[in-house]
Amino acid sequence: MAIDRLDGSLIELLAEEPRIGVLEASRRLGVARGTVQARLDRLQSQGVIRGFGPDVDPAALGYPVTAFATLEIKQGQGADVRTHLATVPEVLELHTTTGHGDMLCRLVARSNADLQRVIDRVVGFDGIVRASTAIVMENAVPLRIIPLVKQASED
Amino acid sequence: MAIDRLDGSLIELLAEEPRIGVLEASRRLGVARGTVQARLDRLQSQGVIRGFGPDVDPAALGYPVTAFATLEIKQGQGADVRTHLATVPEVLELHTTTGHGDMLCRLVARSNADLQRVIDRVVGFDGIVRASTAIVMENAVPLRIIPLVKQASED
DNA sequence: CCAGGCGCTGTACAGAATGCCCAGTGGAAA
DNA sequence: TTTCCACTGGGCATTCTGTACAGCGCCTGG
Numbered sequence: 001m002a003i004d005r006l007d008g009s010l011i012e013l014l015a016e017e018p019r020i021g022v023l024e025a026s027r028r029l030g031v032a033r034g035t036v037q038a039r040l041d042r043l044q045s046q047g048v049i050r051g052f053g054p055d056v057d058p059a060a061l062g063y064p065v066t067a068f069a070t071l072e073i074k075q076g077q078g079a080d081v082r083t084h085l086a087t088v089p090e091v092l093e094l095h096t097t098t099g100h101g102d103m104l105c106r107l108v109a110r111s112n113a114d115l116q117r118v119i120d121r122v123v124g125f126d127g128i129v130r131a132s133t134a135i136v137m138e139n140a141v142p143l144r145i146i147p148l149v150k151q152a153s154e155d
Numbered sequence: 156m157a158i159d160r161l162d163g164s165l166i167e168l169l170a171e172e173p174r175i176g177v178l179e180a181s182r183r184l185g186v187a188r189g190t191v192q193a194r195l196d197r198l199q200s201q202g203v204i205r206g207f208g209p210d211v212d213p214a215a216l217g218y219p220v221t222a223f224a225t226l227e228i229k230q231g232q233g234a235d236v237r238t239h240l241a242t243v244p245e246v247l248e249l250h251t252t253t254g255h256g257d258m259l260c261r262l263v264a265r266s267n268a269d270l271q272r273v274i275d276r277v278v279g280f281d282g283i284v285r286a287s288t289a290i291v292m293e294n295a296v297p298l299r300i301i302p303l304v305k306q307a308s309e310d
Numbered sequence: 311c312c313a314g315g316c317g318c319t320g321t322a323c324a325g326a327a328t329g330c331c332c333a334g335t336g337g338a339a340a
Numbered sequence: 341t342t343t344c345c346a347c348t349g350g351g352c353a354t355t356c357t358g359t360a361c362a363g364c365g366c367c368t369g370g
Contacts, residue, residue, distance in 0.1 A: 002217055011209055018207035023356060032319045037358085050210040052173040054166055056300045060203040061307045062157055068223075068252065068259055070289075082295045089306040094296035097223065097289035104223055104289060105296070108303065134225075134252035134259060140237045141249035141260070145211045148263065151244040152216045178327055187348045192329085 003048060006031065008153025010039055011049070015146055018052065063090070063108040065115050066136040069122060073101035077127025084125045090118045107133075158203060161186070163308025165194055166204070170301055173207065218245070218263040220270050221291040224277060228256035232282025239280045245273045262288075 003011075006029065013025055022040065026033040043049045058066070073081055078096065085091045085105060093106040107122065109115035115135070123131045158166075161184065168180055177195065181188040198204045213221070228236055233251065240246045240260060248261040262277065264270035270290070278286045 011211060015208045018209070021356060033357095034320085034359095035318055038317080046215060047212055048215040050212050052207045052209055053170045054173070054207055055205040056166060056304060057202055057205050058300070058303060060201060061303060063303065063307075066250070068250070086296055089302035091296060092300065092303065093298045094294075095221070095223070095291045096293040096295055097291055099289055102289065103295070104291075106298075134254055134257065136250045136252055136259075138251040139249075140251055140258070141241055141246060143248045143261075145213070145247065147244035148213060148216060148218065148247065149211060152218075176327060188328095189349085190347055193346080 058108045065109040067107045069133045071103040072130040081127045213263045220264040224288045226258040227285040236282045
């Protein structure tokens, strides 16, 4: 079910140097290649590792502004709002949260001015009653998973 | 500066099937292998692609509960709070946002009960005045980047 | 106490991909 | 026109992958 220390080390290693292959990983970890291969297969089939997609930086794509918007949704309009927001490319992520029909979404924009356009597009939809936006000034801790992996692998 | 359609298609392809190599990608895209190699190098050196780290699912690691906490910070305590939160493995992400010394952080926990422990640890720090937490019920739109890449590559 | 199952090791081999190099071509900019 | 640049298509040596197999220590159930 859970992961052990070898799994943890393997994930850490892959996170630090994604380009290394199974063979090199086995050398670094001091185990046989077949072991690394088996562990990787298991981690992927268990869903612990979803994949190795490219990690794209929105800022380098021309979208340096990030914001979080809390949306208040009209009762029963949840599904429609989801569908609507899924069509907006600048919506990178959307969560339904506890509270009064609330949602939280992550937005990006080309500039602060452009953010206005994005927000207008997001909230320009019937099911959305109100939106409050917080612009990200600094990403103090970038999305990370390694500390959690370490924690989980030490049980 | 920006990316063109070939870059966009390449990123989409890698996002869908990360395991394919440069050679296979060149076949799919109908271009020479050297071209794909050159594009990839450029995308990485430009920072558009940060890497190919493993995409780890916290739920599969035993942390199925996600929450967002808005923290109100005492004036001038920002740096200390950042340092504090960086030591908590369950804090996956931390942003400084506009507002009155506010921060927004993403948390995970083993259960709703465990979330209490995590929150206690997060807010158990002098610089934090108040915290309000929203538990994620449904991840309506999982973190995605492809729509944005498409948008960016069509300019 | 013993047999089986399981995971890891070490090895082997064919097929495939990688990193690197180079000559040729076509389009765009100077 | 000339130069520059990206892309093509080919080649080469090296390396990695996928797969297989025998051997071995460890744990567990009978």
